[in-house]
Amino acid sequence: MKQEKPGWKNLPLGDVVQAGTAESFETGDWRSERPTWHPDRCIQCLQCWIYCPDSSIIVKDSKMTGIDYKHCKGCGICAKECPVKPEKAITMGPEGK
């Protein structure tokens, strides 16, 4: 559903918005490759989190708990930086299977 954008009378004065509004903007549809997290292999090193360009590694209480597919663009840095061997704790596969 398309939302009506506000006219100038209803916009706050000036070029200003509250912090973090981009959270509501979906970039997950940019993805052609999809990361999958394998909790059983994860060593909770948080390398994926610190290198994610899209703040899309969900961390709660210092623990990786999943991937934010609404925003993840599927760059694959998390999988590449994952140090777990021989099989990584995050693997990439085609999107939309």
Added chain:
Amino acid sequence: MANLKELSKRQEPLTGGHRLCPGCGASIVVRQVLLASKDPVVVVSATGCLEVSTTIFPYAAWKVPFLHNAFENAAATMSGVEAYYQFLKRKGKTSQHINFVAFGGDGGTYDIGLQSLSGAMERGHDFTYVCYNNQAYMNTGIQRSSATPKGANTTTEPAGKVKQGKTMSRKDLTEIMVAHDLPYVAQATVGNWADLTRKAEKAFSIRGPKFMNVLQPCRLGWAYKPEDTAAIGRIAAETCFWPLYEVENGIYKITKPREKKPVAEFLKTQERFRHLFKPGNEKIIEDIQADVDRRWQALLAKEEMTAKAAK
């Protein structure tokens, strides 16, 4: 230094939902630098990839206070922000410590913003300027900047039949900043988060003007697979194409690679240097290597010299 578990408890500076390329190094720089701050941060950004992609009205990806003014004036704009903060502090209207951070790409820092940067640093404003340096004007389509390295293919100094990309070597802005006699100057790269956040922490612990030059692999302009951003940053350091070092009150401290790899190891990871590997261009790679070696030796000498001076 804070470990990742500690960092992960801090305020996330950027939300997802920004429009940077998949695998972009700029937002990695922003997150790793800002997470290093224990105190609240206030950000100013120059016009550039980072700014346009994170603040498309009405969608702001910044969870911390953020101001964009224009292309060449992030440092001057921050001067004003910081000046007002100093006013508030002096008048007893605030006692909250804030770390002020200005971000600019290499175009907005090395080229059009150099005067503004130089002025702000000389005036001694208490903020950290971070150049996310991807070595060309990526936002407008990969035009050369004075940070573009020799031999790189850009759209305004392209590799062609008689020219092989940029003919001149890059400007050494880190050393120009050192010449400003700042309390802290650092060079870092995407791909070594511990080094980068430690340097940011260090910068935040020092009052006065700080400058950080962070090499930021750009998957669009350098042309590589998006997952390689951090890895290519690491090779830049390992080849000494981009030495990791810091200068605190004039004293150099270099993070030396275990084994200095040939610069070709770095060059071959990116399309922007592909033409250099064609037969006949061997001399250019040799020149680049010689340039890297010369700068590396000079850096080592500075470390030795300033260490002596410190004693």
Added chain:
Amino acid sequence: MDNTVEIRWHGRGGQGAKTAALLFGEAAMSLGKNIQAFPEYGPERMGAPVASFNRISSQPINLHCSITNPSLVVVLDPTLMGKVDVTDGIPKGGAIIVNTMMKPAEIKKQLGVAELKVFTVDASGISKETIGREIPNTPMLGALAKVSGLLDYDMMIKDMEKKLSEKFKNKPEIVKGNLEAIKRAYNEVHGE
């Protein structure tokens, strides 16, 4: 317009022609006049001939054009005569005051201005004796006050004393020297 007096000061860059105009303007204002004081501006540096101006009136002054026909001209540096046309534009009956040891008649002859009143005073000498160095602009204020008749003498001295005392709080000898210079020039200026 009728009661507006226009004054031109001639000096060299660094000699205080601008300051003299400002001081004279301030003094006149303190005594209830409407005033303007402004220098002529250019890229000239120390030593170049310069001019500054006053308008003094009992009416509010609206005019903002330059002064081309001053009824009073003050020459701070006599060496300017012959190099700068210090008499330019002075209407008939106007007056010129020159800082010099020469007599008014000699200056009148030198300038060739029979129809003008010429006054002289040794402002340089007075300033050396009273202030201790050559700053002719201060005594020339006294000479101009006398010749122009624009300022009441006693009130002017009182006002100058007040201003100088504020400016040189810890240097009473400077205040005294300057006042003495103004008083002497007021009394020693003579003309024909």
Added chain:
Amino acid sequence: MVKVVAKTGNEAMAEAMRQINPDVVAAYPITPATEIVMIFAKYVADGLVDTEFVAVESEHSAMSACVGASAAGGRVMTGTSSQGLVYMYEILPIASSLRLPIVMCDVNRAISGPINIHCDHSDTMAAQDFGWIQMFSENSQEAYDGLIQAIRIAEDPRLRLPTMVTTDGFIISHCMDKIELLDDADVKNFIGAERKAADSLLNLDKPVTIGLIDLQDYYFEHRCQVADAMKNAKQVILEVADEFAKKFGRKYGLIDGYLLDDAEYVVVALGSTCGTAKVVVDEMRAKGVKAGLLKIRVFRPFPAEEIAAALSKAKAVAILDRSDTWSAQGGHVFTEVRSGMFDLKARPKMINYIYGLGGREINLEHLRQVFGDLQNVDKQPLVQYLGVRE
């Protein structure tokens, strides 16, 4: 209590700035505005103001720092002239679009080239399209009063628009004049102790993003907001002027007439030339010619309706421009006044004089010529260059 002092235009503006006591001043020296900053810097050095003074390395950075400090929530001022203002141009519309009430002293000086340090209005006029309120001053008193009013105007919640107050370079900036000063406390009460910013970059409890990129879907709306504020600005400027007049006795309008009500031959001008024109209007009146002057004090927003009403009964009007648009159709003031008069049923004949470029003298004789021309207006060309050698 009224305090009468002798001050140059620059001193008057610096004095107003001392009394305003802004939170941040960022400025760079340029003739003939330098003195304002120098005097103010001494106030800072002597602790007479609370201001954080940023002695930037260029005017571009001056305006950039002003934007930063103002976005942070501060009451912010600067001063410049000519090339300095031109160097700021890029940032001026950013200040207005971000709705930052920065107040600037602009000492009017010709813009290069050739390089020239003297007065004309080219610098301000070329900045007319950047969403700044622009107020011209006839003399030091108006500059002083205007600067104090400018704080209130700029910070009015209905406007939040940057405002520049101008003086004519050297003619006013360096001319000592008698002016009446207000008490420090009166100024403080009039402008309010501090700015109440709607959004502040330093509000950590409510973090905001300021200066986002607008694309096709929002840019137009944001610019429309500035247009709307400019429409409201006339009312706000008059309200502030009325309050100022009630408190301090000096009354200002968007335009101010001199013997205008029954005038048949009218000169329209801005700045110091208005003073000189008043003298000639008096001369003309003494000769029985119904001469009058219309002074435009506020150029942005442009008081077109007020001007049209004031000029509707005149026979002939000469519009004096101290700048050229290079359109071959006359100066900035002329084109705007003429456009504003278009809807009148009966219009006076209007002609244009471009004068005083680069500080070229405009004296009584020139203005006598203009009034003379107006009495033979049908023989006059649309646009003339006054005081130039051919």
